[in-house]
Amino acid sequence: MSLPLTEEQRKKIEENRQKALARRAEKLLAEQHQSPGSGSSIATNSSQSKQGPPPNLPRDPSKPVNHGVVFLQQNLNSSSNGNQRPPNFHSFHLSSPGQAKGIGKRQEDVSPACPPPEVPTQQLLGGTLGQGHPQSFQKTLAPFFRQPPRDPGVEAKAARPCTSGQNISDTNCGSGSATPGTEGRRPQKLGASLHKAGSSQKGMCIRSGGRFQVKIGYNAELITVFKRLPSRSYDPATKTWNFSMTDYGALMRAAQSLPTVTLEPLEGAEDSRESLSTGGVAHTCLPSAPSLAFVKGQCVLISRARFEADIGYSEDLMALFKQMESRSYGNHTALSFFLVQSVRCLPQVQLDPLPTTLTLAFASQLEKTSPCLTEPIPEADLSGVDPKLVSNLLPFQRAGVNFAVAKRGRLLLADDMGLGKTIQAICIAAFYRKEWPLLVVVPSSVRFTWEQAFLQWLPSLSPDRINVVVTGKDRLTAGLVNIVSFDLLSKLEKQLKTPFKVVIIDESHFLKNIKTARCRAAMPLLKVAKRVILLSGTPAMSRPAELYTQIIGVRPTFFPQFHAFGLRYCDAKRQPWGWDYSGSSNLGELKLLLEEAVMLRRLKCDVLAQLPPKQRKMVVIAPARISTKARAALAAAAKEMTTMNNTKRQQKEALLLFFNRTAEAKIPSVIEYILDLLESGREKFLVFAHHKVVLSAITRELERKQVPHIRIDGSTSSADREDLCQQFQLFEKHAVAVLSITAANMGLTFSSADLVVFAELFWNPGVLLQAEDRVHRIGQASSVSIHYLVARGTADDYLWPLIQEKIKVLGEAGLSETNFSEMTEATNYFYEDPKQQKIYDLFQQSFEEEGSDMELLEAAESFDPGSASGAPGSDSQDLGDSVDEITSTGSPVKKRRFEFFDNFDSFMFPL
Numbered sequence: 001m002s003l004p005l006t007e008e009q010r011k012k013i014e015e016n017r018q019k020a021l022a023r024r025a026e027k028l029l030a031e032q033h034q035s036p037g038s039g040s041s042i043a044t045n046s047s048q049s050k051q052g053p054p055p056n057l058p059r060d061p062s063k064p065v066n067h068g069v070v071f072l073q074q075n076l077n078s079s080s081n082g083n084q085r086p087p088n089f090h091s092f093h094l095s096s097p098g099q100a101k102g103i104g105k106r107q108e109d110v111s112p113a114c115p116p117p118e119v120p121t122q123q124l125l126g127g128t129l130g131q132g133h134p135q136s137f138q139k140t141l142a143p144f145f146r147q148p149p150r151d152p153g154v155e156a157k158a159a160r161p162c163t164s165g166q167n168i169s170d171t172n173c174g175s176g177s178a179t180p181g182t183e184g185r186r187p188q189k190l191g192a193s194l195h196k197a198g199s200s201q202k203g204m205c206i207r208s209g210g211r212f213q214v215k216i217g218y219n220a221e222l223i224t225v226f227k228r229l230p231s232r233s234y235d236p237a238t239k240t241w242n243f244s245m246t247d248y249g250a251l252m253r254a255a256q257s258l259p260t261v262t263l264e265p266l267e268g269a270e271d272s273r274e275s276l277s278t279g280g281v282a283h284t285c286l287p288s289a290p291s292l293a294f295v296k297g298q299c300v301l302i303s304r305a306r307f308e309a310d311i312g313y314s315e316d317l318m319a320l321f322k323q324m325e326s327r328s329y330g331n332h333t334a335l336s337f338f339l340v341q342s343v344r345c346l347p348q349v350q351l352d353p354l355p356t357t358l359t360l361a362f363a364s365q366l367e368k369t370s371p372c373l374t375e376p377i378p379e380a381d382l383s384g385v386d387p388k389l390v391s392n393l394l395p396f397q398r399a400g401v402n403f404a405v406a407k408r409g410r411l412l413l414a415d416d417m418g419l420g421k422t423i424q425a426i427c428i429a430a431f432y433r434k435e436w437p438l439l440v441v442v443p444s445s446v447r448f449t450w451e452q453a454f455l456q457w458l459p460s461l462s463p464d465r466i467n468v469v470v471t472g473k474d475r476l477t478a479g480l481v482n483i484v485s486f487d488l489l490s491k492l493e494k495q496l497k498t499p500f501k502v503v504i505i506d507e508s509h510f511l512k513n514i515k516t517a518r519c520r521a522a523m524p525l526l527k528v529a530k531r532v533i534l535l536s537g538t539p540a541m542s543r544p545a546e547l548y549t550q551i552i553g554v555r556p557t558f559f560p561q562f563h564a565f566g567l568r569y570c571d572a573k574r575q576p577w578g579w580d581y582s583g584s585s586n587l588g589e590l591k592l593l594l595e596e597a598v599m600l601r602r603l604k605c606d607v608l609a610q611l612p613p614k615q616r617k618m619v620v621i622a623p624a625r626i627s628t629k630a631r632a633a634l635a636a637a638a639k640e641m642t643t644m645n646n647t648k649r650q651q652k653e654a655l656l657l658f659f660n661r662t663a664e665a666k667i668p669s670v671i672e673y674i675l676d677l678l679e680s681g682r683e684k685f686l687v688f689a690h691h692k693v694v695l696s697a698i699t700r701e702l703e704r705k706q707v708p709h710i711r712i713d714g715s716t717s718s719a720d721r722e723d724l725c726q727q728f729q730l731f732e733k734h735a736v737a738v739l740s741i742t743a744a745n746m747g748l749t750f751s752s753a754d755l756v757v758f759a760e761l762f763w764n765p766g767v768l769l770q771a772e773d774r775v776h777r778i779g780q781a782s783s784v785s786i787h788y789l790v791a792r793g794t795a796d797d798y799l800w801p802l803i804q805e806k807i808k809v810l811g812e813a814g815l816s817e818t819n820f821s822e823m824t825e826a827t828n829y830f831y832e833d834p835k836q837q838k839i840y841d842l843f844q845q846s847f848e849e850e851g852s853d854m855e856l857l858e859a860a861e862s863f864d865p866g867s868a869s870g871a872p873g874s875d876s877q878d879l880g881d882s883v884d885e886i887t888s889t890g891s892p893v894k895k896r897r898f899e900f901f902d903n904f905d906s907f908m909f910p911l
């Protein structure tokens with residue numbers, strides 16, 4: 001540790017430094033006289049400028065401004081070399097808050113070229129680095145990053161242009177006693193035109209939409225400037241150049257340094273966000289070198305406590321960085337503040353600060369005096385939530401609930417698929433039960449699955465308090481828990497008189513496009529709700545732009561303008577037709593932001609040890625999808641089964657018909673579910689069905705949607721089976737294997753998928769288990785998900801309990817470890833009616849009889865789809881009258897649904 005300097009030593013050093021500065025200034029002045037009209041002599045003498053005082057050397061605040069320093073600035077301003085340094089740099093040779101105080105004072109006293117920051121440095125460093133005024137720090141720091149308009153008086157002074165033709169005191173652009181000769185001068189603002197020689201060419205900046213144009217005659221030097229600005233665009237029709245506002249500050253600074261050009265600034269440009277973000281005011285009086293070697297960059301967050309300056313090479317900047325590296329601040333974010341502030345004074349450097357959103361999101365981090373990276377999330381008090389639910393939470397699910405409560409009930413829960421987002425969401429919502437009624441917005445194919453989940457996990461909730469909205473005529477607020485599909489929400493939201501305080505959105509990436517009706521309906525609800533629980537296993541499937549609505553859904557104050565988000569994270573580029581936001585940029589920072597303030601995401605592999613090898617789910621598919629015709633056919637078949645005088649044979653035939661009609665009736669709902677899975681980002685999965693009519697309807701729809709798929713049924717030869725199986729295994733992207741339950745339930749390996757969907761039930765559980773094991777086998781590293789699609793009012797009402805019963809018996813005999821019972825707890829809708837009991841008995845007898853399998857298989861095989869011509873599902877128009885918007889829009893949208901993001905996690909979790 002070095003010993004502190006004595007007061008005397010410090011004085012001596014300061015005196016020597018001042019002398020050196022004065023000597024240097026004199027030398028520079030002499031050189032300038034030798035080469036009149038140009039500052040290039042200084043610029044070419046780069047060694048001198050290097051030898052000069054470092055930009056951050058402190059000046060004695062008690063002394064008047066040294067003319068040598070001011071002069072130095074003048075010369076530097078007109079220098080042609082990028083090495084010039086502002087003479088009045090804020091010192092950041094600091095290691096203690098006490099020293100920091102001194103700096104703030106200096107800054108007030110003399111800061112001719114750089115306007116004083118809105119946040120006094122002592123507040124930043126003293127408050128942050130140990131004095132402990134977190135609140136004032138937070139309050140003051142955030143506006144700094146936003147760079148709000150400065151004090152107009154100071155601004156005017158700071159913005160005064162410096163010209164090579166002015167006398168020394170004029171060029172000072174500063175305030176008070178330090179700048180004699182400035183009184184009475186009309187203050188100028190950002191971009192104010194220079195008062196140049198009468199011969200200079202005059203032009204003006206004019207707003208044009210979100211950009212600005214420069215109206216001026218031909219000027220070669222100016223064209224050179226234009227060509228260096230990243231956002232430049234030339235309009236041959238009007239023969240004018242136009243630019244984004246982000247380049248406004250840089251252009252004006254460059255123009256000011258050109259003796260042959262006078263540019264009138266934009267009206268009101270000094271107030272615009274864009275110009276402020278360029279550090280505009282600060283630079284106005286710092287003309288850049290004729291070389292125009294701008295270095296432009298931005299601060300980017302690279303960890304919760306560190307940022308990096310993403311910027312090209314500049315010697316001045318390097319010198320500055322070296323100085324900063326030697327600092328011993330405990331808080332790197334404070335350093336960011338300081339760095340950006342300091343860099344504002346480098347005339348040819350434009351370093352954009354961290355966006356306000358980041359500083360707000362990491363505000364608690366900023367308050368810290370030491371970079372403690374992770375704080376434990378407190379355990380939420382779940383004593384008010386149903387014990388059944390709480391006790392069933394897996395440890396990572398419990399952690400998810402804690403996270404949500406720590407975020408005051410606003411989050412995007414982005415756990416991998418199948419990790420139990422439903423149970424977590426219900427628990428989080430139940431934590432805020434006093435604020436209910438609750439709104440649950442879901443894809444229409446899973447409305448009833450959600451109802452089941454509430455019944456299963458919240459026994460304290462009476463079933464009649466759950467309102468599943470089925471048609472556009474239903475009330476959205478009829479229940480304590482209201483479950484509605486995205487498309488119906490957009491029809492019904494006008495009903496809402498009082499907003500919901502607690503809202504769950506399942507598959508929240510359905511809101512990714514702000515222009516859709518579903519998004520327009522949901523976003524205002526999220527804005528006013530107190531708790532917002534967004535759920536998605538794939539929040540963005542192709543690009544960061546898709547995250548925007550979900551981010552602002554959770555945190556409406558983040559990035560109020562999409563354009564700002566687009567510029568930072570979507571690599572926004574201006575194209576002749578408008579802005580292109582399809583790219584990506586600063587993804588590491590976006591990930592940090594999401595994790596800090598918006599999102600919780602766990603992958604299956606993170607929590608594998610806590611998961612069972614198979615996770616089964618009963619999906620109650622929407623009865624509304626079953627057409628009236630199919631419903632009538634089902635009712636007729638059911639009636640036949642219970643007709644008293646029918647023979648056994650007739651009853652059996654009726655049962656087979658009932659079974660076949662069930663297949664037909666389920667088709668639209670099955671297809672809808674598969675499409676929802678694809679839209680939700682499920683990449684590879686198997687769909688098992690039994691009836692040809694179902695298999696064909698599915699493959700037809702996949703063909704229509706251009707989804708890669710294979711099909712294996714009874715007609716597929718053994719050789720082809722193996723080939724198809726290999727094809728599926730090797731598919732790198734999304735693909736669906738459409739398989740017959742009886743023809744493809746054994747001997748095939750599909751371990752590259754981890755999801756199996758049963759579009760139909762089969763009476764023999766052994767066959768189902770074998771089919772499940774096509775994915776759950778050696779080579780499968782993941783926990784696999786099994787979804788059984790069950791439709792009420794069909795043969796499934798009988799087949800499902802039949803399967804449970806058989807499994808139970810096998811389990812009791814030690815022949816099966818499989819337990820389906822967890823899924824069926826809530827399905828207590830069977831057999832209150834004696835007729836239903838009769839049908840169940842019939843099913844039981846029929847399927848237990850010797851040879852029943854063969855008979856049923858033949859019946860299914862020979863079931864003539866022609867008899868169901870125009871049957872639901874045979875035509876995609878029959879997908880239902882409430883098909884979600886995305887499936888019912890034109891073909892370009894349909895095509896895009898399947899442009900899946902190859903590797904979402906490499907984006908969300910870059911290595």
Ligand SMILES: Nc1ncnc2c1ncn2[C@@H]1O[C@H](COP(=O)(O)OP(=O)(O)OP(=O)(O)O)[C@@H](O)[C@H]1O
Nearest residue numbers: 392393394417418419420421422423537615616617
């Ligand atoms: N703690 C738990 N106890 C018992 N079953 C659970 C638990 N967590 C999840 N499950 C079951 O796991 C299955 C998958 O859960 P869920 O559907 O909520 O997953 P998800 O994350 O929403 O998946 P997806 O993104 O595919 O919709 C369901 O059957 C659910 O009941």
